[in-house]
Amino acid sequence: MSSNRVRIAVVGVGGMGAAHLRFLKEIKEAETVAVVDVDAGMAAKRGAEFGVPGFTSIAAMAAAARPQAVSVATPHPAHLPAALEALRLGLHVFCEKPLCSLVGEADRMIAAARRHRRILGEMFQYRAQTPALRAKEVVAAGRLGRLLRVNMVHVGRAPRSTTTSAPGAGPGPARAAGCCSTSARTTSTCSRG
Numbered sequence: 001m002s003s004n005r006v007r008i009a010v011v012g013v014g015g016m017g018a019a020h021l022r023f024l025k026e027i028k029e030a031e032t033v034a035v036v037d038v039d040a041g042m043a044a045k046r047g048a049e050f051g052v053p054g055f056t057s058i059a060a061m062a063a064a065a066r067p068q069a070v071s072v073a074t075p076h077p078a079h080l081p082a083a084l085e086a087l088r089l090g091l092h093v094f095c096e097k098p099l100c101s102l103v104g105e106a107d108r109m110i111a112a113a114r115r116h117r118r119i120l121g122e123m124f125q126y127r128a129q130t131p132a133l134r135a136k137e138v139v140a141a142g143r144l145g146r147l148l149r150v151n152m153v154h155v156g157r158a159p160r161s162t163t164t165s166a167p168g169a170g171p172g173p174a175r176a177a178g179c180c181s182t183s184a185r186t187t188s189t190c191s192r193g
């Protein structure tokens with residue numbers, strides 16, 4: 001174990017969780033120490049694939065693997081309980097988008113992060129991609145004048161998990177809050193001021 005690398009566990013290791021595991025391998029400041037999934041078979045499978053132990057609960061994983069942070073990639077209705085549990089255990093939380101289903105849930109997550117003095121971050125990968133970076137440069141340079149309106153179009157396929165919701169969890173957050181648009185890979189049309 002290297003002491004200057006952040007010890008991270010990935011919670012929810014389906015499609016996106018596997019992507020987190022792959023990308024974490026490329027980050028030299030990070031060390032993946034465990035995976036968690038409610039599906040024991042999935043936890044074991046991903047654990048074997050990435051050479052780390054698999055667990056079915058955050059508490060058991062935290063006690064055994066001693067991570068400093070978790071990367072949460074469960075379906076969105078499970079983001080709130082996973083984040084609250086991890087924060088309660090003193091772990092920093094990086095969470096897939098949408099952060100949660102309802103604004104009130106986001107408020108609870110933010111309050112818990114402040115109370116436990118831990119960092120809560122949401123996945124916004126499109127902000128780091130070329131179209132968004134170029135658009136930011138163009139706007140910051142003032143080349144478009146004062147913006148009055150920006151139209152953004154997210155080009156791509158949204159997985160079912162982002163656009164629907166578990167029974168009783170409220171409307172699909174993509175429809176309710178435009179989560180994809182806020183972090184979108186965009187084409188934008190800007191009105192001049």
Ligand SMILES: NC(=O)c1ccc[n+]([C@@H]2O[C@H](COP(=O)([O-])OP(=O)(O)OC[C@H]3O[C@@H](n4cnc5c(N)ncnc54)[C@H](O)[C@@H]3O)[C@@H](O)[C@H]2O)c1
Binds near residue numbers: 082097
């Ligand atoms: N950033 C992006 O571009 C992007 C793209 C796709 C999905 N997502 C987000 O990633 C998240 C996961 O989506 P996915 O497509 O990988 O889903 P998925 O169904 O492929 O995987 C989810 C995994 O979480 C596990 N799980 C469910 N409840 C759990 C819990 N309480 N604790 C631990 N594990 C649990 C499931 O067993 C499953 O293995 C969603 O929030 C989705 O919106 C983001």
